[in-house]
Amino acid sequence: MALALVDGLTFSYPDAPPALEDVSLQVEPGEVVLLLGASGSGKSTLLRALAGLVPWFHGGRFAGRVEVAGLDTRSARPADLAGSVATVFQDPEDQVVLAGVAAEVAFGLENLGVAPAAILPRAHAALAAVGIEALAERPTTELSGGELQRVCLASALALDPELLLLDEPTSQLDPAAAQAFLERALGGRAAVVLSEQRPATALRYADRVVFLERGRILLDASRDDALEWLAAERPAWTEPSNTLSLAETCRSETMLVSSIHGDVQGNRVVPHEPSNTLSLDRKGPRETVCRVERVRFAYDGRPVLDGASLELRRGEVVALTGPNGSGKTTLAKLAAGLLEPQAGHVERAGRAAFLLQDPGRYLVRERALDEVALGHGRERARHVLAEVGLDGVETRHPRDLSSGERERLALATVLVTDPDLLVLDEPTRGVDPERKAELAALLRAQAHRRATLVVTHDRLFAAAVADREVSLGETREPVLA
Amino acid sequence: MRPSAAAALLAGVAAAALLAHHVLSAGVLAAALLAVCLRAGRRARPYLYGTLVSSGFVFLLSPLLQSTGWHVLWSGPTIPVLGPLDVTTEELQLAALNALRLAAVGLAFAAYALLLDHDRLLAAATARRSVLAAVLATRLVPTLERDARGLVEALRGRGLAPAGLRGHAALLSPLLAGSLERGLSLAEAMEARGFGRPGRTRVPAPPWGALDAAALAGAVVAVVVGAMWL
Numbered sequence: 233m234a235l236a237l238v239d240g241l242t243f244s245y246p247d248a249p250p251a252l253e254d255v256s257l258q259v260e261p262g263e264v265v266l267l268l269g270a271s272g273s274g275k276s277t278l279l280r281a282l283a284g285l286v287p288w289f290h291g292g293r294f295a296g297r298v299e300v301a302g303l304d305t306r307s308a309r310p311a312d313l314a315g316s317v318a319t320v321f322q323d324p325e326d327q328v329v330l331a332g333v334a335a336e337v338a339f340g341l342e343n344l345g346v347a348p349a350a351i352l353p354r355a356h357a358a359l360a361a362v363g364i365e366a367l368a369e370r371p372t373t374e375l376s377g378g379e380l381q382r383v384c385l386a387s388a389l390a391l392d393p394e395l396l397l398l399d400e401p402t403s404q405l406d407p408a409a410a411q412a413f414l415e416r417a418l419g420g421r422a423a424v425v426l427s428e429q430r431p432a433t434a435l436r437y438a439d440r441v442v443f444l445e446r447g448r449i450l451l452d453a454s455r456d457d458a459l460e461w462l463a464a465e466r467p468a469w470t471e472p473s474n475t476l477s478l479a480e481t482c483r484s485e486t487m488l489v490s491s492i493h494g495d496v497q498g499n500r501v502v503p504h505e506p507s508n509t510l511s512l513d514r515k516g517p518r519e520t521v522c523r524v525e526r527v528r529f530a531y532d533g534r535p536v537l538d539g540a541s542l543e544l545r546r547g548e549v550v551a552l553t554g555p556n557g558s559g560k561t562t563l564a565k566l567a568a569g570l571l572e573p574q575a576g577h578v579e580r581a582g583r584a585a586f587l588l589q590d591p592g593r594y595l596v597r598e599r600a601l602d603e604v605a606l607g608h609g610r611e612r613a614r615h616v617l618a619e620v621g622l623d624g625v626e627t628r629h630p631r632d633l634s635s636g637e638r639e640r641l642a643l644a645t646v647l648v649t650d651p652d653l654l655v656l657d658e659p660t661r662g663v664d665p666e667r668k669a670e671l672a673a674l675l676r677a678q679a680h681r682r683a684t685l686v687v688t689h690d691r692l693f694a695a696a697v698a699d700r701e702v703s704l705g706e707t708r709e710p711v712l713a
Numbered sequence: 714m715r716p717s718a719a720a721a722l723l724a725g726v727a728a729a730a731l732l733a734h735h736v737l738s739a740g741v742l743a744a745a746l747l748a749v750c751l752r753a754g755r756r757a758r759p760y761l762y763g764t765l766v767s768s769g770f771v772f773l774l775s776p777l778l779q780s781t782g783w784h785v786l787w788s789g790p791t792i793p794v795l796g797p798l799d800v801t802t803e804e805l806q807l808a809a810l811n812a813l814r815l816a817a818v819g820l821a822f823a824a825y826a827l828l829l830d831h832d833r834l835l836a837a838a839t840a841r842r843s844v845l846a847a848v849l850a851t852r853l854v855p856t857l858e859r860d861a862r863g864l865v866e867a868l869r870g871r872g873l874a875p876a877g878l879r880g881h882a883a884l885l886s887p888l889l890a891g892s893l894e895r896g897l898s899l900a901e902a903m904e905a906r907g908f909g910r911p912g913r914t915r916v917p918a919p920p921w922g923a924l925d926a927a928a929l930a931g932a933v934v935a936v937v938v939g940a941m942w943l
Contacts, residue, residue, distance in 0.1 A: 283905050284905075285901055285904065285905060288904075289900075289901050289904055309904075309909075310904045310905050311904055311907045311908060311909045311910045312910070314905065314906055314907030314910065315907070317905075318905075318906075319902075319905045321898070321901075321902055323898070325895075326895055326898035326899055326902065327898065327899065327902035329845075329849070329899065329902070329903055329906075330831070330832045330848075331830070331831050331832050331848075331852070332830065332832045335832030335833075335916070336832075338916050339906060339908075340906040340907055341914075342913050342914055342915050342916065343906055343907030343908050343909075343910050343913050344907050344910065344913075345910070345912040345913055345914050346914060347914065348914050348915060348916060348917045349917065351914065351915075351916050352916055373855065387906070391906075391907075532755070568870065570866060570869055570870060583872060584872075585870055585871060585872060586866075586869075586870030587870065588863065588866065588867050588870060590863065592891055592894070593863045593864055593866070593867035594867055594871075595887055595890070595891075596864065596868070596883070596884065596886075596887040606871070606873060607871065607872065607873045631890060631894070645871055646870060646871055648871075649871055649872050651872075655870075
């Protein structure tokens with residue numbers, strides 16, 4: 233008997249077109265199902281339907297049937313399903329309830345009525361299972377995004393669910409941490425339904441792949457069959473080599489010197505392969521837009537960068553990579569002038585613009601056009617909205633846009649400034665592969681106008697967009713097994 | 714000390730300040746609470762700033778809105794509805810007392826928000842839902858501060874820096890909208906984790922100690938002393 237059954241599910245959020253249409257699906261015990269699809273294709277809605285949150289929490293029009301562990305979600309509330317189903321949502325900061333790590337993991341166990349004497353041992357066991365037992369007594373407010381994501385996974389695993397729902401849980405993790413996360417999440421007895429925008433790692437673990445498009449299932453197949461289908465129909469989701477070849481093309485067009493220099497204690501600056509290869513740009517040396525020299529920066533006495541240097545020239549796109557906590561965002565903010573170095577110095581020529589990770593920070597006006605036009609002309613704002621593929625949303629409220637549209641709106645708000653230095657911090661977080669390719673193409677097309685620095689965990693995107701890669705070596709976060 | 718006992722002691726001291734009739738008494742209590750808050754270091758800044766601003770407003774405005782006392786220090790024009798604008802020694806004393814009372818309450822809340830273990834407070838609570846709501850509301854201050862910093866940083870990244878009171882006031886609406894969105898997400902996550910199910914249990918709390926009893930007794934004494942002698 234199937235652990236979860238979705239039968240003819242059609243669902244619309246209030247005052248919105250259908251997010252899911254006639255979706256049918258079964259999940260067997262212990263099975264790992266990978267959900268793929270573009271932003272807005274209905275993946276998160278399907279996960280919420282399996283958790284009972286759709287329709288109970290969100291309202292809307294619901295037709296069809298969803299049964300999980302023998303409970304029909306039309307009559308069983310999400311809290312009733314909680315013993316059988318556990319969910320890890322996309323943004324860890326929006327799901328942490330309590331102030332301490334151990335108490336946070338214990339929260340769900342208390343709600344389920346687990347015997348008091350067993351609560352803390354189970355919480356600590358779950359923390360150990362995801363490799364963060366050392367964080368048990370730490371305040372959740374002091375944790376990095378990656379650490380919080382593991383706390384959320386521990387909170388879910390502590391419930392010992394039959395069905396684990398993971399909604400893009402690795403979006404804030406570097407590739408190594410993402411792989412470790414998935415190994416831990418998928419290594420238990422629970423069936424897992426996982427939504428991912430970086431599918432390469434998840435595809436290795438999946439038993440089945442479901443591909444959604446505009447709320448409908450286009451594909452529901454075993455992994456091997458799905459790989460064949462994806463290769464033929466949606467190559468952006470499967471073939472990193474295609475993306476890499478684009479990178480090779482980029483590099484051959486603009487051959488550059490890996491120009492980062494660092495003498496950093498515990499925070500080495502490592503040139504990208506091929507190490508220190510000297511190549512000549514056919515157009516000759518270009519104007520330096522930003523030079524960061526031997527900067528040092530610490531947060532509350534905790535050193536993040538010490539002696540890092542970086543040079544960015546007009547016409548080049550540089551990818552800044554490295555593990556969580558290695559200081560990528562700090563170096564990028566120093567380059568853009570959002571932070572001042574505590575030692576060393578930064579020189580900039582012209583305007584700098586910085587795109588933060590969270591597109592929610594760019595929603596300060598009532599209409600999308602006004603948001604982009606803030607401080608600039610409306611005509612130019614319309615032009616930039618069209619450049620990022622958002623023509624037609626001018627009069628909509630920015631908070632009514634989908635997450636993918638919000639990302640593009642945020643990008644438009646910085647592109648409209650026509651900066652000499654454009655810094656993007658994790659611009660592909662939560663962005664599907666096809667949209668990533670579009671973003672890479674846009675950045676490449678505009679590369680000649682400015683120097684572009686892209687902070688990213690996404691190696692494939694870095695390879696696709698960058699002329700060179702600068703990698704910050706070691707993490708300053710505690711290394712957790 | 715158990716957080717519930719510490720919370721009772723803080724509430725007792727704040728109540729004593731509210732009941733005090735002398736500027737010096739309220740000032741001593743506020744200073745004691747300030748010393749406690751400063752243990753939190755830089756995290757205390759937004760709370761101290763908020764307390765200073767609100768108490769400052771009370772001190773500056775209330776003499777102008779009251780008409781009491783006979784030792785006039787300054788006489789201003791007569792304003793319709795408000796009456797004569799003047800400041801007397803008695804009004805200043807009353808304004809200082811009220812400002813210090815407000816400061817004491819604000820600082821007691823700051824100490825509660827910054828230094829107590831809210832998870833243990835929640836675990837010990839009988840009205841768990843109400844206490845959880847209070848705990849989540851307590852987290853609103855640092856969350857709003859972080860969100861505000863993020864909004865300003867995003868604007869700076871676009872070459873726009875909010876200037877002046879009007880520029881910063883324009884951030885209030887997106888801050889509120891953002892906190893509502895965050896609240897909805899949190900409520901959804903809590904429901905998915907079984908919050909609201911009947912038959913919930915709790916992590917066993919440690920037994921009461923002598924220090925906890927002393928704190929509770931201190932809270933009662935503070936209220937009585939505040940009502941009768943301060």
